[in-house]
Amino acid sequence: MSFPSVPVGLAARFNPAGAGDRAVARGPLGHQRGRSTCALSRRRARRHDCPPAPVRAKENGTRALGGHVTRVKICCIGSLGEAQAAARAGADAIGLVAAMPSGPGPIPEPLIADIIAATPPTVMTVLLSAETNSASLLDQVKRMQPKAIQLVDPAAAAAVPDLRAAAPTLRIIEVLHVTGPESLVDAERSQADMLLLDSGAPDAAVPELGGTGRVHDWSVSAEIVRRADRPVWLAGGLTPDNVTDALRTVRPYGVDICSGLRPAGALDGQKLASFMQAVRGRR
Numbered sequence: 001m002s003f004p005s006v007p008v009g010l011a012a013r014f015n016p017a018g019a020g021d022r023a024v025a026r027g028p029l030g031h032q033r034g035r036s037t038c039a040l041s042r043r044r045a046r047r048h049d050c051p052p053a054p055v056r057a058k059e060n061g062t063r064a065l066g067g068h069v070t071r072v073k074i075c076c077i078g079s080l081g082e083a084q085a086a087a088r089a090g091a092d093a094i095g096l097v098a099a100m101p102s103g104p105g106p107i108p109e110p111l112i113a114d115i116i117a118a119t120p121p122t123v124m125t126v127l128l129s130a131e132t133n134s135a136s137l138l139d140q141v142k143r144m145q146p147k148a149i150q151l152v153d154p155a156a157a158a159a160v161p162d163l164r165a166a167a168p169t170l171r172i173i174e175v176l177h178v179t180g181p182e183s184l185v186d187a188e189r190s191q192a193d194m195l196l197l198d199s200g201a202p203d204a205a206v207p208e209l210g211g212t213g214r215v216h217d218w219s220v221s222a223e224i225v226r227r228a229d230r231p232v233w234l235a236g237g238l239t240p241d242n243v244t245d246a247l248r249t250v251r252p253y254g255v256d257i258c259s260g261l262r263p264a265g266a267l268d269g270q271k272l273a274s275f276m277q278a279v280r281g282r283r
């Protein structure tokens with residue numbers, strides 16, 4: 001099965017191979033990191049060869065600092081039809097959830113592999129995995145062939161170097177379950193290509209590794225984004241109603257949503273359209 005074509009504008013600004021993403025993120029975000037030097041005065045900025053000041057959004061937060069268009073990842077895709085609907089709506093990425101200890105998203109691996117194979121290259125296919133060791137993670141990647149892997153268990157952070165060495169084109173997204181200021185330290189330590197800030201409770205009796213529908217403290221997330229030198233996705237309890245606020249507060253590279261588009265389990269077409277409209281800012 002193949003997808004209808006994705007709007008040209010979306011394809012052009014999203015490069016699943018990754019080089020473009022890194023370039024976009026490392027420019028403006030790296031600039032923010034050096035803010036103490038670069039933001040003090042224009043003269044000092046010139047002396048230190050700082051990049052131009054980021055363009056601030058005039059509208060409702062749809063363009064984060066640096067003027068990039070906010071990426072959208074539609075997660076918990078459950079069928080080829082849902083993947084097609086997400087691509088048609090303009091999603092930059094889709095999330096496919098493998099076996100998890102809890103949550104609404106898991107689907108069988110053969111279905112994940114079929115959806116990935118049918119997805120156009122302009123959409124980043126993200127496999128969500130609860131595995132923590134590199135051999136098991138790599139086996140999953142071989143079986144399903146995603147463009148990116150989302151490591152939802154904090155214990156998987158140690159596997160990042162092995163994954164990168166064995167699968168150099170695979171984008172690695174490390175999930176940080178934001179609990180408080182200590183998450184800033186985890187963000188600093190990460191070796192992944194991208195971070196994804198979520199609201200799980202990995203230490204609960206039945207671990208929650210995502211798909212909770214809960215928001216976390218966005219002020220911590222905003223600080224992580226300010227300090228980060230790599231793309232940061234915001235997830236956890238986003239909805240069409242709160243995403244504008246989330247964008248204004250956190251200014252992430254992209255937003256990621258599961259439960260907020262699934263009041264009855266399946267992807268709700270109207271909620272998907274409202275979410276895309278809120279993020280893209282077409283009012």
Ligand SMILES: O=C(O)c1ccccc1N[C@@H]1O[C@H](COP(=O)(O)O)[C@@H](O)[C@H]1O
Pocket residue numbers: 075076095097100101102103104105106128152198208209210211212213214235236237238256257258259260
């Ligand atoms: O959805 C799940 O079942 C799930 C289970 C374990 C880890 C992640 C999971 N889903 C992902 O969690 C985030 C946020 O979801 P929500 O919007 O708060 O419901 C998202 O990436 C989901 O795909």
